[in-house]
Amino acid sequence: MKSATSLALALAAVLMLGPATTLGESGNAADDDLMAAVTQLQLALELQSEILRRLLETKHFGPRCPYPFSSAMDECFFVSNFKLGWHESRRHCLGMGADLAMRTQLFALRIFVLQEHFRSGYIWMGSIDEEAEGEWKWLDGETIDEDLWVDGQPNNANGNQHCLLMGVPQIPFFYDAVCSSANYFACHYKRGGSETK
Missing domain, CATH: 1.10.287 (Helix Hairpins)
Incomplete structure (x- = not known):
């Protein structure tokens, strides 16, 4: 030969x-x-x-995520390495062509955060009850599954906890918190545009 x-x-x-x-x-x-x-x-x-x-x-390679987003389970995420209040966090995500992460990618986000960023902490998510106390809905209008709240949450302590935090690595993992408190945040980039309606 x-x-x-x-x-x-x-x-x-x-x-x-x-x-x-x-x-x-x-x-x-x-x-x-x-x-x-x-x-x-x-x-x-x-x-x-x-x-x-x-x-x-094939989808084996996952989606192509724009910088600074990273791919996790066919989704594009950005988790901040700095802390902001909830409203500032949302503005930051919107400025990147994304929005705060919501219900459609919770478990992909948890895996991403645990593998790539930190083992414990709190992250702002895309839900708020400022308009109607106790009516927790995602930014897209869908109701939050009650099974995802930590025992005793949401409790609206001192009457001013209106923004949603995800605790890592807890399960269930949601807390209500004061919107002005500084926390890390997670943005979800939806290919084709922001995930807000």
Whole structure:
């Protein structure tokens, strides 16, 4: 069997000879070997191209997230390494073309936070009850599942806890908190635009 170098040299020779020489028509054994080598090389390249095309079409590689977002379970997240109040956190997310993370990606977010950022702490999430006390809804209008609240929460301590915090690594993991308190926050970038309605 010819080495890869020999095949490359043979292919170069064929290309240099150009259309004046047609392989396989001379009846020469060397020409026939060269034609077979070129054919094998073409088939191998076609197979490699097809494999690469299929790999690029799979979701295995996850979504392409714009900077500074990172991919986790087909979602794009940004978790701050600095603390802001809830309203400032939301403005920051909106300024990045995203919004505070909500219900549709809670477990992907938890995995991302635990693996990539920190083992314990609190993160602002996309829910607030400032307009109607005790009516906890996500920013998209959906009601929060009561099973996600830590025992005794929400409690609206001192009558001013209106913003949602996710505790990491607790399960259940939601707390109500004073909106002006400084905490880390999680933004979710929805490919195709912000996730707010």
